[in-house]
Structure formats: C-alpha cells, structure tokens
Amino acid sequence: MTPSALLLALTLAQSPPPPDAVLEYSASVVEEGAPDPASFEFTAFTAGQTVYLGVDEANLRASAAADASVVRTLMLGTPVKVVKAGERAKVGEYVNTWYQVSVVDAKGAAPVTGWVFGNTLTPFRFEADLDGDGEMEVATVVMSNEFKARVRVLEPGVKPPRRVSSVDVAVASTAYGEGRGGPVTVKLVPAKQAGVPLLQLDSAPERCGDFVTSYVSYTGANGKPGVLGKAKVALELGGLMDPPNESTFEVSFRPAEKRALVVRTNVEEEEEGKPQKVTEREVYQWKDGVFAQAKPVAKP
Structure with missing residues (x-):
C-alpha cells in the first residue's frame, strides 16, 4: 500500500476511544514458569464494536486458525468492525479469542470479512x-x-x-x-x-x-x-x-x-x-x- 493510500485508509477512524475503554491481558502464576493458559484474562470485544489493528501488520484469515488462508494483510491502525467472537485459543505465546471482523475498504468497496486473533486488536x-x-x-x-x-x-x-x-x-x-x-x-x-x-x-x-x-x-x-x-x-x-x-x-x-x-x-x-x-x-x-x-x- 502506498503512503497516500495508507493515510486514506487510516482516516476512516478519527474518533477517540470511549472514556470507559480498557485493555487487559493478565494471568495467574502459582509457581515459577509459564502461566496456566486457563488463568489468562483479557479484554473481550463485542459484535458491532469498532476496534483497530494494534500491531505492525497482521493477516486477515479465511477461518479462525493460524494456518488458514490469508484474505488480506492489515496494517497498524486499520479500523475493523467485530462481527462475532470465536473460540478461545492459544496461538504462539498468546492466549486470546479469534474474532470475525469486517474491514471497510478506503475506496468505498464492499467490506471484506475474515478472522484475526484477539491479541492484534485494540480499542x-x-x-x-x-x-x-x-x-x-x-x-x-x-x-x-x-x-x-x-x-x-x-x-x-x-x-x-x-x-x-x-x-x-x-x-x-x-x-x-x-x-x-x-x-x-x-x-x-x-x-x-x-x-x-x-x-x-x-x-x-x-x-x-x-x-x-x-x-x-x-x-x-x-x-x-x-x-x-x-x-x-x-x-x-x-x-x-x-x-x-x-x-x-x-x-x-x-x-x-x-x-x-x-x-x-x-x-x-x-x-x-x-x-x-x-x-x-x-x-x-x-x-x-x-x-x-x-x-x-x-x-x-
């Protein structure tokens, strides 16, 4: 994506985060070592909520799986609307939820829908x-x-x-x-x-x-x-x-x-x-x- 196209895409979301917006990611540690995946707590996003891609780039996938085919690569700051939440899962070192989201194209084309893992999203x-x-x-x-x-x-x-x-x-x-x-x-x-x-x-x-x-x-x-x-x-x-x-x-x-x-x-x-x-x-x-x-x- 060219710098001008990126700027156009990012201007789709100008509103500040809601005053009650909170981002949480935590886990309990009973003994030394990796936390129990069942103890992880994290922010849950809801259907209809607009959130943003918070990492450098991430793949929008055809299904809720890390090896699913790539629909599109999303850049940092891209606004997406949550369609629905999927299952809790562990991907790499993260424990979170898969989300089906829709992405509005900067040129006004029909929204593109796919799945992203919750650790890449932010309010x-x-x-x-x-x-x-x-x-x-x-x-x-x-x-x-x-x-x-x-x-x-x-x-x-x-x-x-x-x-x-x-x-x-x-x-x-x-x-x-x-x-x-x-x-x-x-x-x-x-x-x-x-x-x-x-x-x-x-x-x-x-x-x-x-x-x-x-x-x-x-x-x-x-x-x-x-x-x-x-x-x-x-x-x-x-x-x-x-x-x-x-x-x-x-x-x-x-x-x-x-x-x-x-x-x-x-x-x-x-x-x-x-x-x-x-x-x-x-x-x-x-x-x-x-x-x-x-x-x-x-x-x-």
Whole structure:
C-alpha cells in the first residue's frame, strides 16, 4: 500500500476511544514458569464494536486458525468492525479469542470479512502530530506476550518495513506477586497541556493496591518530515494504596518550560498506630524525549 493510500485508509477512524475503554491481558502464576493458559484474562470485544489493528501488520484469515488462508494483510491502525467472537485459543505465546471482523475498504468497496486473533486488536488508536514534523502519526497500544503495554507509532510517510517505532510500558499486576499483567487505560495529552504531545497510560487494578502511570513520547529527527522517530517512556511513576500505607502522586505540567512537577505523598503507620504523612516535590525537565529529574538547587 502506498503512503497516500495508507493515510486514506487510516482516516476512516478519527474518533477517540470511549472514556470507559480498557485493555487487559493478565494471568495467574502459582509457581515459577509459564502461566496456566486457563488463568489468562483479557479484554473481550463485542459484535458491532469498532476496534483497530494494534500491531505492525497482521493477516486477515479465511477461518479462525493460524494456518488458514490469508484474505488480506492489515496494517497498524486499520479500523475493523467485530462481527462475532470465536473460540478461545492459544496461538504462539498468546492466549486470546479469534474474532470475525469486517474491514471497510478506503475506496468505498464492499467490506471484506475474515478472522484475526484477539491479541492484534485494540480499542486504543490515536492520530496526532506527535513529533512536530507537520505530519500526522498513528499510535496504538496492545499487550505484549510479556504482559506489558506495547505502544507503537507509525510514520505513514516512511516506506515499510521500517516505519513503526515501539516501546513497552510496565502495568500494575492484578495480584501481589501472584500475577502477571493487568489493565491499562490510555489517553492523549496534547502539547498545549504538557509542552509536547504524550500518551498517558494508567494501570490501576481493582484487585491490587499497586498502580502505575506512564507517559510515552515520540520524537523525530529535529522535526524533519518523512523520518521515523523513536518512541520512549518519557516518565514512569508508581504508587500504592494499601491502608494504612499509601504512596500517591499528582502530576502537573509547565508547558512553556517543558517541565513536569510531581508531588508525592507518602503515608505510613508509626509504631504508636498513628499515620505519618510526608510530602515531597520533584521537578522533571524535558530533554531528548524524556523528563529527567532536575537536581535540587543547593541553598547557600
């Protein structure tokens, strides 16, 4: 597919993900080794739902099988509509569900129907000028086989195969030391709010007190269009809600200065049973795609 045709195809889906969209991929681990396939939990998509291809490319197959004939190859960001869910299966290192989906052709032709495995699909797709080169990039988020959130950014003007940059982001586990993976929600933080466009990933499982917030950046070659940039974890913060012990944080940005201010609050139970509250402030300065913690200025 030519870059212009790819751009046309990707413009079929401009709406942001619904506010309640969550992507989860997790499994229980009783002993060391591979998780039990029966313990896997993952996001289920429903008939009529529009989702997106979240991997570099995947084959649309004639039936729900990894060796079925290929109907078409789909590119990252392609919107598809779920027709129905198939059977739960294990394909490679993934456990998920096969889905029959329909793909609307960019030229308005009749939809093409086939099957894709659930690990390639996502409710999260964003289109924005992430690197300031004047061109719109496409970003998606799926879960990796290592139970992390994998952010991919596609540079449509670059010819394949080197037009996607990716980075993995840690998610909070669903159980203390007994699980891998967890849920994640994603939103786009605009440049007017943070100084640079960022993807914000939040992971806060209901069954566990740990939570993680990460920000992902995508920086190019000094704003030069048509050049693949690099996706990076710009800032990662972790917290805990396990009363009486708590560790929380609040993030605010100074867009003009390209700085992030983090206020951490730690509450711990003292020996007398009374909680002790400590608040700390941290300043992070933007440089080369990440927010690096600034050293405090020594007082005279």
